[in-house]
Amino acid sequence: AQSVTQPDIHITVSEGASLELRCNYSYGATPYLFWYVQSPGQGLQLLLKYFSGDTLVQGIKGFEAEFKRSQSSFNLRKPSVHWSDAAEYFCAVGSGTYKYIFGTGTRLKVLA
Amino acid sequence: NAGVTQTPKFQVLKTGQSMTLQCAQDMNHNSMYWYRQDPGMGLRLIYYSASEGTTDKGEVPNGYNVSRLNKREFSLRLESAAPSQTSVYFCASIVGPHSGNTIYFGEGSWLTVV
Numbered sequence: 443a444q445s446v447t448q449p450d451i452h453i454t455v456s457e458g459a460s461l462e463l464r465c466n467y468s469y470g471a472t473p474y475l476f477w478y479v480q481s482p483g484q485g486l487q488l489l490l491k492y493f494s495g496d497t498l499v500q501g502i503k504g505f506e507a508e509f510k511r512s513q514s515s516f517n518l519r520k521p522s523v524h525w526s527d528a529a530e531y532f533c534a535v536g537s538g539t540y541k542y543i544f545g546t547g548t549r550l551k552v553l554a
Numbered sequence: 555n556a557g558v559t560q561t562p563k564f565q566v567l568k569t570g571q572s573m574t575l576q577c578a579q580d581m582n583h584n585s586m587y588w589y590r591q592d593p594g595m596g597l598r599l600i601y602y603s604a605s606e607g608t609t610d611k612g613e614v615p616n617g618y619n620v621s622r623l624n625k626r627e628f629s630l631r632l633e634s635a636a637p638s639q640t641s642v643y644f645c646a647s648i649v650g651p652h653s654g655n656t657i658y659f660g661e662g663s664w665l666t667v668v
Binding site for chain 1: 558585587589594595596597598599602604610612644648651652654655656657659660661662
């Protein structure tokens with residue numbers, strides 16, 4: 443069955459430090475992969491997505507993600523975190539024609 | 555530029571009461587979704603509507619019903635609310651039948667059942 447795993451429930455980093463959020467997926471075919479961000483009290487906003495081609499994908503707010511088929515991973519990175527990046531981050535895979543499977547989320551805390 | 559709009563934003567219900575969550579999108583999208591979000595569970599799909607006139611069950615449909623009223627609107631109904639339905643509910647939409655499409659979310663509806 444298709445699934446998405448985000449192994450880190452909470453991550454704390456200092457402002458200015460680099461960030462990597464992990465995402466592993468299980469999907470039989472070539473996956474469509476997404477990262478969404480949710481600020482407190484808000485809906486989810488797309489950061490970036492991967493369909494095919496270049497395995498390093500650039501997104502909004504300075505985020506990037508790398509698709510590694512051999513590791514079934516799609517980790518999200520940012521070189522220098524800002525206090526405004528504190529939020530919850532969700533990885534998702536497009537499963538079939540209409541369905542999207544979301545991970546359980548990683549809550550990011552940024553220390554000043 | 556409203557996107558996906560859902561109402562109400564907050565609601566408290568007593569066990570056994572019924573209510574309907576309303577959702578409308580103005581992006582001319584074909585497919586619409588209802589998710590619930592619970593701590594540690596991520597987003598779980600309740601129902602979706604691939605196109606106007608069709609609805610299908612997701613992962614957690616029990617206790618809910620939906621109506622795709624027209625292309626713009628997709629409502630979620632709780633017929634007899636239970637405390638287990640305390641959650642944050644999100645409506646979402648995509649342009650069409652392709653799992654690579656971006657999902658656009660509403661801002662959420664916080665429901666408490668006491």
